[in-house]
Amino acid sequence: MAAHWDRVYREKDWRDVSWFQDDPQVSTALIEQSGIGWDAAIIDVGGGASVLGLQLLAAGFRDVTLLDVAESAVATARDELGFTGNTVTADVTRWQPRRRYRLWHDRAIFHFLTAAADREAYRWTLEAAIDPDGWMVLGTFAADGPEQCSGLPTARHDADALAAEFPGWQVVATRREEHRTPWGAVQPFTWLLLRHVSRET
Ligand SMILES: C[S@@+](CC[C@H](N)C(=O)[O-])C[C@H]1O[C@@H](n2cnc3c(N)ncnc32)[C@H](O)[C@@H]1O
Numbered sequence: 001m002a003a004h005w006d007r008v009y010r011e012k013d014w015r016d017v018s019w020f021q022d023d024p025q026v027s028t029a030l031i032e033q034s035g036i037g038w039d040a041a042i043i044d045v046g047g048g049a050s051v052l053g054l055q056l057l058a059a060g061f062r063d064v065t066l067l068d069v070a071e072s073a074v075a076t077a078r079d080e081l082g083f084t085g086n087t088v089t090a091d092v093t094r095w096q097p098r099r100r101y102r103l104w105h106d107r108a109i110f111h112f113l114t115a116a117a118d119r120e121a122y123r124w125t126l127e128a129a130i131d132p133d134g135w136m137v138l139g140t141f142a143a144d145g146p147e148q149c150s151g152l153p154t155a156r157h158d159a160d161a162l163a164a165e166f167p168g169w170q171v172v173a174t175r176r177e178e179h180r181t182p183w184g185a186v187q188p189f190t191w192l193l194l195r196h197v198s199r200e201t
Contacts, residue, residue: 002091005070008150014049014076018149018181019108024052026177027107027137030193031056033173034135038062040102043129045092046109049076053083065101067092093121097129104129104136108189110165111140111154119165127168134196136169138162142176142188157190169194 008017015022031042038060044052047066056064064085068074069092077083088095092109104126113119130136141149143158157165159174175191 002069004150004152005068006072009049009070009072009076014073014080016182017048018185018187019048019050019179020182021179022051024050024055024107026139026175026189026191027052027105028055028059030137030173030175030191031103031105033193034103034137034195036102036135041065041100042103042105043067043101044105044107046106047077048073049081050107051081052105052107053077053085054081057083057085067095092125093118095125097125099129100131100134101129102131102134104134106137107139108141108149110138111145111156112149112152114153114155123166130196132196136166136194136196137191138166138194139177139189139191142190145188145190159190159192162190162192163194166194168196168198170197 039062041063042061043065045067048068053064053066066077067088067090071089074087074089113122141154141156143156145156163171171192172195173193177189179187179189
């Protein structure tokens with residue numbers, strides 16, 4: 001799996017992947033809606049070579065971490081995009097965080113976790129990484145979204161089904177987004193802003 005993603009970012013320009021966005025407006029709007037302060041620690045899991053981390057640093061957030069399983073994605077973010085935040089190369093389903101974060105952002109990893117055991121492992125990492133009263137911004141393919149991405153099958157969710165995956169969390173906001181790929185295809189996304197309320201997962 002790491003080899004697959006590593007190859008994607010070595011073989012393609014970061015602006016040519018289907019998930020490319022030059023302005024991640026839904027992410028930034030939901031992060032703003034959380035109301036977290038500039039010193040709050042933010043982690044973007046599966047952040048790849050996205051511009052979100054750059055935008056957050058430019059906006060004034062001081063503690064931004066990019067985690068991705070693909071070393072080539074992390075290298076692109078650092079060396080080509082100029083991302084100066086913290087970086088972690090790890091599989092989110094196996095990673096053991098050494099600190100906690102106030103906000104967890106995931107655009108388009110969770111929908112690759114088609115096996116229940118992988119989703120459970122993701123939740124364990126999330127619980128180990130998040131502040132007791134932390135926030136999560138989560139975007140996955142919508143119920144009518146694509147059945148595959150980057151050659152891998154995806155699990156698609158409407159807002160209720162996605163919220164049901166995170167029982168210890170309260171839904172604060174939901175959004176539907178129609179993402180346009182660089183070649184103009186439409187990919188519907190379901191977005192949630194969630195507040196951590198308990199550790200029962
Ligand atoms: C569809 S891309 C989305 C990238 C980025 N979030 C964005 O919105 O542009 C999925 C990303 O998740 C990473 N990824 C996939 N599975 C992962 C895992 N288990 N742990 C960490 N990163 C993973 C991939 O390397 C890739 O960068």
